[in-house]
Amino acid sequence: MASRFRDNPSKQIVREKWDTPVLKYLYDIYKVRYRYMGLPGVDLLDVKLWKNMIDEVIAFEPPDQGSDERASIIQLRRNMKLLGVPGIAYWGSFEEVVIRREDYEGQKYSQDKVVNLYNLDFCDEIASRIRTRKSGEKVWRFEAIRQVLRDHVECYKNTGGPNWFILMLTIRNQIDAKKIRQFLRSQLLAEAKEFKEKCEVQKPLPQDGSLTRSYAWAIKTFLFNFLCQKFANPNISALFFPQVLYTGTTISSPMLHWLILCRIAPQEAHAPEIFPDPYLACSSVSVKNNVQLVWAAQTGENVGGPQPPDSVRWLTDFGGEFLSGLSGAGQSRS
Secondary structure, eight states, rough: OOOOOOOOOHHHHHHIIHEEEEHHHHHHHHOEEEEEEEETTTEEEHHHHHHGEEEEEEEEEEEOOSOOTTTTHHHHEEEEEEHHHHHEEEOOOOOHHHHHSBBBBBOOOOSSSOOOEEEEOOOSSSSEEEEEEOOEOOOOOOOHHHHHHHHEEEEEEOOOOOSSSEEEEEESSSHHHHHHHHTSSSSHHHHHHHHHHHHHHHHHSSSSSSEGGGGHHHHHHHHHHHHHHHHTTTTEEEEEEEEEEEEEESSSEEEEEEEEEEEEEOTTTSSSOOOSSSSTSOOEEEEETTEEEOOOOTOOOOOSSSSSOOOEEEEEEEHHHHTTTTOOOOOOOO
């Protein structure tokens, strides 16, 4: 059975012109090598592109829905072997394996070495239900992200290693109106609350229906608020890069991609730091004509700069103080 993910030109632009330059900058300047954990798909497109910078891969592949539910996990493991990259592939959804601590074959899951590159490339909405073996359909994605952050900090405390990691998160630019209204109703950080109120004046949320594209401001507000709250405990500082909008395999697949450089704050720090400040009003970036990245200010955002978007320039412009606090950057994770 073929992989359910089909690559497309817009995704390639995001991968090659937005993510890769940052990974390569850290690799070249800080002698970084990556321990990759995520959902690379059976074709391992990200891993192939970054192979010379990767020491190990931890992959997840859910059961197929056809007659042979193990087809994709078998193909993924075969392709990992052919590529010659050490690692492990868990059979089961990322969410269920991380939460239940084992996959459908009984392989135990734990983070025994620090991961410094998480690529959580989801094809659906951030609040989508996932199929589980024993519990039916569950909204477990939020808890899985929380668990990964807890695991990471605990592993860092126990084993040492780099005090930083990269988090990539890709979701569909779509959500139910009632659901996002509920998410944005309370417990918002000051920046998120201010941004939400400004955007609601410009582009009010409807009472119901499925929201896409022009309501990216709502998903951005919620996701930023959610991540910052989870970073606060266990004290993780973060440099947020501009949100990237692109179209997936079909015109009906609007997607959002986030790139975040995270750093475990010192124990003496009273609270983590978030860069840049403020972040939500920073312009988003979009893939234009499947060939280039351009500034694409969404509702509530400021107009982008005069120069084309450049992820490395963003890193050096807003991450100088952040980069100075990185430790263990040259350590291989093999």
